[in-house]
Amino acid sequence: MLTELFFSKSKEMLYKFELLCIDELEKVKFSKPKNFIRSLSTIEKLWKSEPIISDDCLKICDNIGNINISIQPFDISKMVTGGRSSSAYYIIVEGDFDNLEPFRLKFIEQLKDMQFNHRQILIDDVSNKIALDIYPLINNIETLLRKYIVKFFITKIGTDWWSIAVSKDTREKANNQKKNEDVFTSPSRVIANVTLLNFDQLGRIIYSQSSLFTKTEDIIDKIRIAEDLDSLKLEVLEGNFTKYFKDTFEQKDFGNKWEKLSKIRNKVAHNNYFFQKDLDLANQLCDELINIINNADTSIDALILSISDIETLVKVRNEREKEELEDQQSEDPVININEDIEENFTQSIIPENNIKPKLSLSILSEEKLIYNLKECLKQKQFVGLKYFVRDYLGEQGYSYNSSHSLINLLIDKGKIESYKIPNPYGDKDTTAIKLVE
Numbered sequence: 001m002l003t004e005l006f007f008s009k010s011k012e013m014l015y016k017f018e019l020l021c022i023d024e025l026e027k028v029k030f031s032k033p034k035n036f037i038r039s040l041s042t043i044e045k046l047w048k049s050e051p052i053i054s055d056d057c058l059k060i061c062d063n064i065g066n067i068n069i070s071i072q073p074f075d076i077s078k079m080v081t082g083g084r085s086s087s088a089y090y091i092i093v094e095g096d097f098d099n100l101e102p103f104r105l106k107f108i109e110q111l112k113d114m115q116f117n118h119r120q121i122l123i124d125d126v127s128n129k130i131a132l133d134i135y136p137l138i139n140n141i142e143t144l145l146r147k148y149i150v151k152f153f154i155t156k157i158g159t160d161w162w163s164i165a166v167s168k169d170t171r172e173k174a175n176n177q178k179k180n181e182d183v184f185t186s187p188s189r190v191i192a193n194v195t196l197l198n199f200d201q202l203g204r205i206i207y208s209q210s211s212l213f214t215k216t217e218d219i220i221d222k223i224r225i226a227e228d229l230d231s232l233k234l235e236v237l238e239g240n241f242t243k244y245f246k247d248t249f250e251q252k253d254f255g256n257k258w259e260k261l262s263k264i265r266n267k268v269a270h271n272n273y274f275f276q277k278d279l280d281l282a283n284q285l286c287d288e289l290i291n292i293i294n295n296a297d298t299s300i301d302a303l304i305l306s307i308s309d310i311e312t313l314v315k316v317r318n319e320r321e322k323e324e325l326e327d328q329q330s331e332d333p334v335i336n337i338n339e340d341i342e343e344n345f346t347q348s349i350i351p352e353n354n355i356k357p358k359l360s361l362s363i364l365s366e367e368k369l370i371y372n373l374k375e376c377l378k379q380k381q382f383v384g385l386k387y388f389v390r391d392y393l394g395e396q397g398y399s400y401n402s403s404h405s406l407i408n409l410l411i412d413k414g415k416i417e418s419y420k421i422p423n424p425y426g427d428k429d430t431t432a433i434k435l436v437e
Helices: 002-008 033-041 097-113 125-156 161-165 168-175 199-207 216-225 229-237 254-269 276-298 307-331 366-379 385-396 400-412
Strands: 015-023 059-062 067-073 087-095 118-124 416-421 430-435
Touching: 015 097, 015 125, 033 059, 033 067, 067 097, 087 097, 097 118, 097 125, 118 125, 125 161, 125 199, 125 254, 125 276, 161 307, 168 199, 199 254, 254 276, 307 400, 366 385, 366 400, 366 430, 385 400, 385 430, 400 416
Parallel strands: none
Antiparallel strands: 015 087, 015 118, 059 067, 067 087, 416 430
């Protein structure tokens, strides 16, 4: 038959939009399926050509618009809730992408106007295709920003950046997601902290940095030495890294763009409905964000933290270590302070009887470290960095990481110099340190 030719052609190229509608309130003016199809055929805004109704009157075709609709009544006589005498239909709409994409909303609006009070989408191939097109864009952007964040904080702070620059709340949320990655991260193959952040958390590291100053005395000190209101606001009220992201991210409207893309990303994650405009916006935002992140990435090496910022980071790092060790002590009151700190210094200092010493955290002051280095230099021709931190200071109970951080700060301040000397026990030169005269 003629109408069967319309409905059978190019099935493999058609997208499906399937839904159900129910007239629970019995307000629809027709009750027979044939009248439903005829009513649809009279709605001119739906069609690009004169619609053709099939012989059994349960299908309708717009040949020019390449839209096919078929309806099928379904039995609601066994429903527990709602009116069992209501009219109810499965509806399958098929068409090519370009025609079906805008048709979906127009069609649902007409069902609403017909008084079908319960309307529910079952299958939406158009939304599925758009979501599949959007997801690789989102994945690429997340990968780029993770790369930038790790590079920036590793090169500017070091391997402890996660506990310093990321809030405790965010770190805990990421830690709760460890079960989502149990191959590369187990047994401790790679560090995956930043990959466990969700899309929103990842962006906020850049555009919503919180200040590292949380103690009243720290804020008072900054107020006392502040040169002007703007610098005070930048360090105390805003994030400590905000000024380093200002030119590369803030002035490019990064935060606003990321939040817009986040809404689209959440729709993909929750299998929501999409329109072509969502894909167009996702493409536009991703192009702009890629440009921002890539430009920021090329300027990482040019960014230099001020001595004031480095001093702050050392202080915050020491405070975070105290907090972490106190938390560990509450779980295991005899934990060793220098265990499992950095990979280069993970050798435990556990007595042969396997009884761990009680927690005793000691943090060096600048003056005390310089004094200890002077005393050590009196005893040795040169002082190796590893020996000084691990053996000389470590034996006194000082934290490896805190000592390293303070030494790095004093090198930046020009008070200590690091240099290489031949290693009599191996091919790799030894790093030594000395006071700058």
